[in-house]
Amino acid sequence: MAWSAEAYVEKSPAVPAPLIALAGWVLPGAGYWLLGQKSRALVVGITIICIWIMGLLIGGVRVIEVPKFNDQGQYIGPPEFRVNPANRQQAMRVGGATLIEELRDKPWSIAQVMIGPVAVVSGGLSIYAARPADPAISSEPRAPIPHARMWEIPVLYTAVAGMLNLIVLIDAAHRARHRESGV
Numbered sequence: 001m002a003w004s005a006e007a008y009v010e011k012s013p014a015v016p017a018p019l020i021a022l023a024g025w026v027l028p029g030a031g032y033w034l035l036g037q038k039s040r041a042l043v044v045g046i047t048i049i050c051i052w053i054m055g056l057l058i059g060g061v062r063v064i065e066v067p068k069f070n071d072q073g074q075y076i077g078p079p080e081f082r083v084n085p086a087n088r089q090q091a092m093r094v095g096g097a098t099l100i101e102e103l104r105d106k107p108w109s110i111a112q113v114m115i116g117p118v119a120v121v122s123g124g125l126s127i128y129a130a131r132p133a134d135p136a137i138s139s140e141p142r143a144p145i146p147h148a149r150m151w152e153i154p155v156l157y158t159a160v161a162g163m164l165n166l167i168v169l170i171d172a173a174h175r176a177r178h179r180e181s182g183v
Contacts, residue, residue: 020176024169025116031172035179044168051161052115056122059154064119064126067102067109073130076102108155114162114169 015034024031029045032038055063068076076097103110113119 014179015176017173017176021169021173024165024172025114028115028118028165028168031169031176035172035175037175048115048161048165048168049118051157051164052118052122055154055157055161058157059151061122061125061129063151063154063158064112064122065106065109066123066127067099067106069127069130071130072132073127108159111159111162111166114166115158116165119158119162 020031020034023034027045028048029041029043032041032044070076097105113123
């Protein structure tokens with residue numbers, strides 16, 4: 001009797017690759033779970049969530065800098081262009097930056113959002129933590145963002161967790177695709 005890998009692979013119903021990727025984005029490791037690879041799903045999911053939590057424990061929830069929000073947790077609206085009174089030919093920008101400019105200034109936020117709804121909820125908590133306790137008394141944010149080199153470590157942890165989840169999403173979708181095609 002010859003050994004075959006197929007005999008040891010858990011069989012699960014065919015799930016489309018996009019659904020596998022979406023499930024893995026919503027909950028890290030869920031794509032593998034849908035493929036029937038439960039131990040892999042648990043190891044990967046727990047690892048990604050632990051890396052994310054370690055980043056938050058090191059730097060606090062303010063490590064998540066949400067694009068289009070300032071240090072006081074206020075929404076930065078779209079930029080407006082007004083005529084410069086000094087030079088009628090030249091328009092000047094008033095207000096916030098475009099989304100592309102914000103992402104260029106905070107590229108780690110792209111990697112952070114790859115972890116899924118966990119990042120979205122953390123971003124909301126970050127915005128809440130940044131708002132002043134009483135705007136009438138002070139415009140100082142509750143939890144200021146320190147801009148020291150120490151701040152890079154928790155940002156790196158959260159970004160690595162997001163990028164690791166992206167790699168897992170790609171792998172799980174690839175495995176689902178091969179399972180669908182029978183390869």
